[in-house]
Amino acid sequence: MKRAIVAFLTGLLFGVGLIVAQMTNPAKVIGFLDITGAWDPSLALVMVGAIGVYSLAYWLSRARAARPFFAAEFSLPLARLIDRRLVAGALIFGAGWGLGGFCPGPAITSAGFGEPKVWVFVAAMLAGMMVFRLRDRVATGVVQSASE
Amino acid sequence: MTIVNFTPLPALLGGVLIGLAAALMWWLLGRVAGVSTILGQTFSTAEGELNWRLAFIGGLLLAGIGAQWLVPGAVHFALSAGYGQLIAAGLLVGFGTQMGAGCTSGHGVCGMSRRSPRSIVATLLFMGAGVFAVLGLRLGGAL
Numbered sequence: 001m002k003r004a005i006v007a008f009l010t011g012l013l014f015g016v017g018l019i020v021a022q023m024t025n026p027a028k029v030i031g032f033l034d035i036t037g038a039w040d041p042s043l044a045l046v047m048v049g050a051i052g053v054y055s056l057a058y059w060l061s062r063a064r065a066a067r068p069f070f071a072a073e074f075s076l077p078l079a080r081l082i083d084r085r086l087v088a089g090a091l092i093f094g095a096g097w098g099l100g101g102f103c104p105g106p107a108i109t110s111a112g113f114g115e116p117k118v119w120v121f122v123a124a125m126l127a128g129m130m131v132f133r134l135r136d137r138v139a140t141g142v143v144q145s146a147s148e
Numbered sequence: 149m150t151i152v153n154f155t156p157l158p159a160l161l162g163g164v165l166i167g168l169a170a171a172l173m174w175w176l177l178g179r180v181a182g183v184s185t186i187l188g189q190t191f192s193t194a195e196g197e198l199n200w201r202l203a204f205i206g207g208l209l210l211a212g213i214g215a216q217w218l219v220p221g222a223v224h225f226a227l228s229a230g231y232g233q234l235i236a237a238g239l240l241v242g243f244g245t246q247m248g249a250g251c252t253s254g255h256g257v258c259g260m261s262r263r264s265p266r267s268i269v270a271t272l273l274f275m276g277a278g279v280f281a282v283l284g285l286r287l288g289g290a291l
Contacts, residue, residue, distance in 0.1 A: 006176045007200035011207020014169035014181065014253075018208075019215050019223060021162020022155065023252075027226035030291070031153055033275075033282040037291065038152045042159040047256065049163020050170065055261040057171030068178030075178055076262075079249065082269050089248020090255070090270040092240050093184075094277025099285070100229055100237025103252040104245060105183035107238075108205060112212020113225055120231055121238040128242020129188045136246075 003070050015109040021046040024110040026101025033098050096128075170257055173204075182254020183208070184245035233290075248274070 022028040023046060031040030067073055079086075097103050102110070102121055111118045170181035177200065179186075186201045193201060215223050229237070245251045248270055250259060255274070259267020285291045 001199075003177055004199040004203040007173070008203040008207040010169050010173045010176075010181065011204040011209075012211050012214075013172070013207075014166055014204075015208040015211020016215070017162045017165030017167075017169055019162070019211060020165060021159050022224050023162065023166075024212065025224045025226060027228065028153070028224070030282055030285075033278040034286065034291065035149060035279055036283055037149070037286050039149050040153040041151060042153070042155045045156050045159035046163035046166065047260075049160045050167035050257045051163075051261050053164050053167025054170050054174075054257055057167070057174060058258075058261050061175060065175065068174070069176045071176075071178040073178055074174070076180065077249065077264075077266075079266060082266055086248050086266055086270055087273060089244050089246070090273035091244070091248075091277045093244030093248055093251060094274030095281045096237045096240025096242075096244055097252075097274060098278035098281025099240065100234050101227065102237065102241065103183075104187055104241065105208060105251070105253050107241070108183070108187075108208045109212040110225060112209050112214070113216045113223060115225070115227065117227055117229075117231065117234055121234040124235045124238025125242035126187075128239040128244075129184075129246050130191060130242075131239075132243045132246035133188065133191055 006070055014105065015112075017050075018106050018109050021049075023103075024106040024113075026110075029101040029103075029106075030098070166253075166257065170253065174258075180254055180258045182250050182258060184251035185249065185254055188246050229290075244274075 018024050022042065028040060028042065031038065032043035100121055104125065107118065107122050107125060111122050173179050173181040186204055190198060190201050250267065250270060255267040255270040260271055
């Protein structure tokens with residue numbers, strides 16, 4: 001219960017950040033990716049701000065914290081290999097990101113704005129996730145868990 | 149190339165808030181704040197690991213509902229793509245983030261901050277693919 005409350009508040013703050021940064025505005029995202037046309041560099045600064053804060057936080061946790069406040073240990077992905085799966089997955093994701101202007105977090109937050117088109121995007125995204133996970137389970141016989 | 153609509157301060161501030169939220173998830177729960185993985189694992193998660201994931205997703209959604217309700221003037225949103233394009237985009241984003249084990253938050257923010265080679269490669273690739281997709285839209289007359 002305590003973990004769920006913390007996760008909820010974290011999600012809320014994350015969502016507010018996405019809205020302030022305009023990551024939840026598909027026109028803004030597409031403007032950022034439109035480097036050969038009318039380029040809007042704003043989202044590069046979103047990355048600078050987020051990576052700046054998180055890098056520091058991560059470094060501090062390595063230096064100071066033995067364990068997280070509400071959990072027994074820090075969990076990191078186990079995968080180390082740069083394989084075809086990572087490369088193909090990132091390329092497929094990027095193509096969809098450019099085509100729609102949404103990545104997963106902002107899609108969920110902007111689903112709250114009330115525009116039915118976003119709900120359709122989110123439904124398709126969930127379907128795409130399920131398709132991969134089912135296909136993967138059939139192909140490997142196990143559920144992969146080593147992901148970000 | 150021309151530079152348009154540049155909003156450096158809100159972008160930086162929003163980024164700081166995102167980084168702070170991800171940092172809290174790391175310090176308090178010891179988890180990577182990667183939205184696509186948290187979302188994807190709600191389909192196949194172990195007992196006891198589902199609630200916090202759903203709560204995080206609920207927080208993201210409530211931020212959108214609350215902002216639209218309380219401060220609609222502060223919500224900037226413009227979406228020109230049609231339903232067909234959005235369905236195709238959604239399928240690609242869903243499939244690709246599960247296959248590539250991360251998205252803009254997990255690889256782009258958290259992984260890049262840890263200087264994870266996998267995340268650096270993934271981020272460069274999905275940004276590159278996004279640039280090409282938008283170039284395709286522009287050449288196809290959709291922009």
